[in-house]
Amino acid sequence: MKKTNGKGLILFSEGVFKVENVALNHKKILKELQKLKFRDIKAVDGLETNKVKNSPQITESVRILDHMESGDIIDKEITKHIQVSINNFFGYDVGCKIINTWGTKSPPGSVNNFHTHSNYWLSAVYYPHGLIKDKFRIMFESGKHDAFAPKVSQYNNINMNSVLFETLEGDLLIFPAHLRHMIAPNLTSKNRYSIAFNILPEGNIGEGDSHLVYQFTK
Numbered sequence: 001m002k003k004t005n006g007k008g009l010i011l012f013s014e015g016v017f018k019v020e021n022v023a024l025n026h027k028k029i030l031k032e033l034q035k036l037k038f039r040d041i042k043a044v045d046g047l048e049t050n051k052v053k054n055s056p057q058i059t060e061s062v063r064i065l066d067h068m069e070s071g072d073i074i075d076k077e078i079t080k081h082i083q084v085s086i087n088n089f090f091g092y093d094v095g096c097k098i099i100n101t102w103g104t105k106s107p108p109g110s111v112n113n114f115h116t117h118s119n120y121w122l123s124a125v126y127y128p129h130g131l132i133k134d135k136f137r138i139m140f141e142s143g144k145h146d147a148f149a150p151k152v153s154q155y156n157n158i159n160m161n162s163v164l165f166e167t168l169e170g171d172l173l174i175f176p177a178h179l180r181h182m183i184a185p186n187l188t189s190k191n192r193y194s195i196a197f198n199i200l201p202e203g204n205i206g207e208g209d210s211h212l213v214y215q216f217t218k
């Protein structure tokens, strides 16, 4: 191999903040979640995506915390971790507010497509159940191989195209809402449930002609 005095410089990174064992009553929350009404996910073109029952469903409400007995406790606990991630991991001095919260139900064998959560800043997913043997997983994708996908000789942060996270009961993942992700196929014989959150910054954001104040009354 030819030698060079060139040196690689890292420019940008993406990150997911993971919390294990959030202080919630997972079994109680799972029961509350299972009682909510779910609907098929419609594609943007309005076509049915669930004809063979192989796609996840989401709750009819995207404000499920208002309809759950544990809603306020969930909001408080998850917001606490999101705030820590913003201050200590993502590195911003700003508040946050959970706006939309919905449940997902993935029947055995179901898969969904890569997607982002438009119009929000951060997103989070909490898992009220999941054992090691269940292999409940979520996949993130960078899009690095959208145009060219040559054989990778050595995986690193520059060429990494996708990451698969195995999730367990009590896990919470917090990530930028623009990060592409999907629920990996449910390999078990039972329904897989999770709760997703869309988050906005709260308070003073930016400076000068980009200054904005987001205040939420509820």
Ligand SMILES: [Fe+2]
Residues within 6 Å of the ligand: 115, 116, 117, 181, 196
């Ligand atoms: Fe999602």
